[in-house]
Amino acid sequence: MYQYIVKRLLLMIPTLLGAALLVFVLMRLIPGDVCVLRMVGGAGYVDPKAIEQCRIDLGLNRTYVIQFLDFIWGFIRFDLGNSMWTGRPIVEEISLRFELSLQIALMATLTAILLAIPLGTISAVKQNTWIDYAVRGFSIAGIAMPSFWLGILIILGLLITTKGLFGSPWMPPIKYVPLWVDPLYNLSMTIFPALATGYRYSAVATRMTRSALLEVLREDYVRTARAKGLIQKLIIRRHALKNALLPVVTIIGIEFAFLMGGLVVTEQVFNLNGLGKLFVASVTNHDYAMTQALVMLVVAIFVFTNFVVDIIYAWLDPRIRYR
Amino acid sequence: MVARARRGAADEPGHGWGTVAKLLEIDGLRTQFLTSAGVIKAVDGISYDVNEGETIAIVGESGCGKSISALSILRLIPNPPGRIVGGSIRFRGRDLLQLSEEEIRNVRGRDIAMVFQEPMTSLNPVLTVGRQLTETLQQHLNMTREQANARAAELLGMVGIAEPERRLKQYPHHFSGGMRQRVMIAMALCCDPKLIIADEPTTALDVTIQAQILELMKDLTRRLGVALIVITHNLGIVARYADRVNVMYAGKIIESGPAAEIYRDPQHPYTLALLRSVPRMDQPRRARLDPVRGQPPDLSRLGDGCAFAPRCGFAVARCSRETPQLAPAGAPGHIAACWESERVSGALKRAS
Numbered sequence: 001m002y003q004y005i006v007k008r009l010l011l012m013i014p015t016l017l018g019a020a021l022l023v024f025v026l027m028r029l030i031p032g033d034v035c036v037l038r039m040v041g042g043a044g045y046v047d048p049k050a051i052e053q054c055r056i057d058l059g060l061n062r063t064y065v066i067q068f069l070d071f072i073w074g075f076i077r078f079d080l081g082n083s084m085w086t087g088r089p090i091v092e093e094i095s096l097r098f099e100l101s102l103q104i105a106l107m108a109t110l111t112a113i114l115l116a117i118p119l120g121t122i123s124a125v126k127q128n129t130w131i132d133y134a135v136r137g138f139s140i141a142g143i144a145m146p147s148f149w150l151g152i153l154i155i156l157g158l159l160i161t162t163k164g165l166f167g168s169p170w171m172p173p174i175k176y177v178p179l180w181v182d183p184l185y186n187l188s189m190t191i192f193p194a195l196a197t198g199y200r201y202s203a204v205a206t207r208m209t210r211s212a213l214l215e216v217l218r219e220d221y222v223r224t225a226r227a228k229g230l231i232q233k234l235i236i237r238r239h240a241l242k243n244a245l246l247p248v249v250t251i252i253g254i255e256f257a258f259l260m261g262g263l264v265v266t267e268q269v270f271n272l273n274g275l276g277k278l279f280v281a282s283v284t285n286h287d288y289a290m291t292q293a294l295v296m297l298v299v300a301i302f303v304f305t306n307f308v309v310d311i312i313y314a315w316l317d318p319r320i321r322y323r
Numbered sequence: 324m325v326a327r328a329r330r331g332a333a334d335e336p337g338h339g340w341g342t343v344a345k346l347l348e349i350d351g352l353r354t355q356f357l358t359s360a361g362v363i364k365a366v367d368g369i370s371y372d373v374n375e376g377e378t379i380a381i382v383g384e385s386g387c388g389k390s391i392s393a394l395s396i397l398r399l400i401p402n403p404p405g406r407i408v409g410g411s412i413r414f415r416g417r418d419l420l421q422l423s424e425e426e427i428r429n430v431r432g433r434d435i436a437m438v439f440q441e442p443m444t445s446l447n448p449v450l451t452v453g454r455q456l457t458e459t460l461q462q463h464l465n466m467t468r469e470q471a472n473a474r475a476a477e478l479l480g481m482v483g484i485a486e487p488e489r490r491l492k493q494y495p496h497h498f499s500g501g502m503r504q505r506v507m508i509a510m511a512l513c514c515d516p517k518l519i520i521a522d523e524p525t526t527a528l529d530v531t532i533q534a535q536i537l538e539l540m541k542d543l544t545r546r547l548g549v550a551l552i553v554i555t556h557n558l559g560i561v562a563r564y565a566d567r568v569n570v571m572y573a574g575k576i577i578e579s580g581p582a583a584e585i586y587r588d589p590q591h592p593y594t595l596a597l598l599r600s601v602p603r604m605d606q607p608r609r610a611r612l613d614p615v616r617g618q619p620p621d622l623s624r625l626g627d628g629c630a631f632a633p634r635c636g637f638a639v640a641r642c643s644r645e646t647p648q649l650a651p652a653g654a655p656g657h658i659a660a661c662w663e664s665e666r667v668s669g670a671l672k673r674a675s
Contacts, residue, residue, distance in 0.1 A: 218401075219444065220439060220441055220444040220445045221444065221445055221446055221447040221448070223399060223439070223445070224437075224439060224445045224446065224447070224507075224510075225447070226399055226431070227397060227399055227431055227432060227436070227437040227439075228431060228432035228436075228458070228459045228462070228510065229428045229429060229430070229431030229432035229433055229459070229462060229463060230428075230432075230458060230459070230462055231428065231462070234458070234462075238450065238458070239447050239450070242449045242450075243447070243448070243449055316449065317448070317449050318448075318449060318494045318496075319448055319449075319494070319496050
């Protein structure tokens with residue numbers, strides 16, 4: 001196992017390198033230039049010399065190979081440099097938002113697991129009854145509804161109900177405060193985006209749980225368990241669910257990694273200062289350094305999540321052993 | 324082979340007729356499947372008894388309803404699409420079909436246990452063998468974890484698995500096919516059942532392992548006084564291990580009697596055809612074996628008359644209009660559903 005972990009960690013290197021090369025090339029294929037964008041801002045004419053000076057300051061006048069090697073070298077030393085747009089250290093910019101994004105991703109994942117596994121299970125066990133239809137309707141709605149739209153509905157609902165109840169409308173707070181500083185304040189801010197994204201996320205996982213469980217319930221070993229006279233609850237929980245969870249864990253892992261960098265629109269709706277927003281801003285501003293750092297972060301999260309999923313696999317299914 | 328089975332029957336008059344307490348009485352059992360193609364009468368009115376400690380074989384081709392009839396006993400037919408639509412299954416006087424869900428659950432695994440065909444897929448791959456043994460003990464006998472573990476190790480030893488304590492902690496994929504089937508047998512034995520139903524217990528195993536498993540089952544059921552229903556398409560098993568045989572065709576029992584009698588003097592053309600399709604030690608060697616010609620009928624559209632008639636060499640005009648009922652034929656205790664049984668009976672002797 002130890003050997004396996006080391007091997008997996010070493011395998012991260014080529015993955016990250018590939019991602020680095022890809023994002024480096026793609027960013028430079030986009031027409032436009034961070035210096036031009038920064039200078040032009042509002043006014044019309046800018047001195048080409050000033051732009052040139054800016055490019056020299058940011059190191060953009062060097063050859064691509066040198067720029068790339070510089071980027072990799074910085075990455076190896078965990079020195080991500082400064083944002084080309086704001087000039088502030090990238091580590092600082094990211095860590096400001098990372099906490100919030102991580103918290104929402106974790107809460108959404110928790111929401112999804114707590115909804116998906118019980119709902120998917122009951123739906124499979126009561127296949128083709130009204131319970132099954134209700135769960136399937138609920139999850140289809142979750143897939144069909146974009147989470148930002150659900151977010152808008154939640155905000156509108158909050159405004160209307162709080163106005164009706166307390167006389168003045170209430171909105172979730174906008175400024176992020178860590179959970180351990182003020183839990184109530186923190187949760188009142190994060191719970192709604194987490195529910196909005198978690199619902200959609202749970203819909204996919206519910207359907208996966210249902211179909212995986214339906215398949216497992218037809219397996220011979222479930223028939224054996226019934227023939228042994230076990231109670232239904234035990235058959236489902238001990239014999240069927242453990243076998244059915246593999247694909248569900250995969251889905252949950254992928255979705256979690258996606259949430260860490262992909263909540264662009266939902267963050268917009270709830271006015272959250274998360275990684276998604278930073279990502280979009282850095283791309284539109286041609287902030288190469290920032291975009292590169294963010295892509296590397298998201299890739300690392302994906303690789304790490306996959307790794308965790310693999311470990312969970314081995315725990316769920318003893319036939320899976322890694323060497 | 325046959326000589327042994329005959330001697331077995333003669334040695335033990337107790338395994339005969341009506342002298343021993345009836346353990347299981349199946350009467351007019353009918354199980355159907357509702358499919359888009361129509362109603363499939365998988366089991367269509369079968370009746371037979373099993374006495375205490377007796378071994379009964381149910382023989383027939385694939386798709387004749389033998390497995391379904393066995394699963395029906397413990398009400399393990401997946402519903403939908405399957406449904407038991409008629410008959411009664413009396414186990415020690417209680418009709419299993421009338422029991423509540425909880426009551427039948429207490430019969431399953433405790434009074435009546437099953438051994439399935441595929442030891443590869445019938446054990447749960449993600450639970451240790453020990454867990455799969457102890458959970459039955461904990462469920463039915465309210466044993467503590469320690470008691471159940473001790474009993475599970477004892478059971479593994481009984482079915483001939485070495486180092487039982489160590490192997491309890493292993494998963495099914497650490498066991499070979501034959502070993503897994505031993506585990507299945509241990510599982511079936513764990514609550515001292517009165518009856519074990521073995522659905523093709525050796526079909527998925529190597530021939531050499533088959534004999535070991537069957538000997539083990541025969542030995543244990545004898546020793547523990549457990550009755551056994553063996554479902555098989557292998558007539559060799561029947562001859563060697565069964566006291567009595569029911570031959571099934573198209574959801575019905577078409578011949579029934581002591582194993583030795585069925586072998587010596589089959590009364591139904593289908594049984595005769597089955598016997599001719601396997602090599603026999605007690606008959607002169609023929610140049611080649613005779614497979615049963617034609618295909619089993621489609622159970623969703625059975626018409627009037629004998630279901631075997633289209634494949635039967637003895638068929639007369641009446642066979643396609645009327646369905647023959649089971650009637651005494653040949654030796655006492657031997658019944659067959661064929662009105663031409665005398666001609667059939669002569670055929671085997673003439674051939675030899």
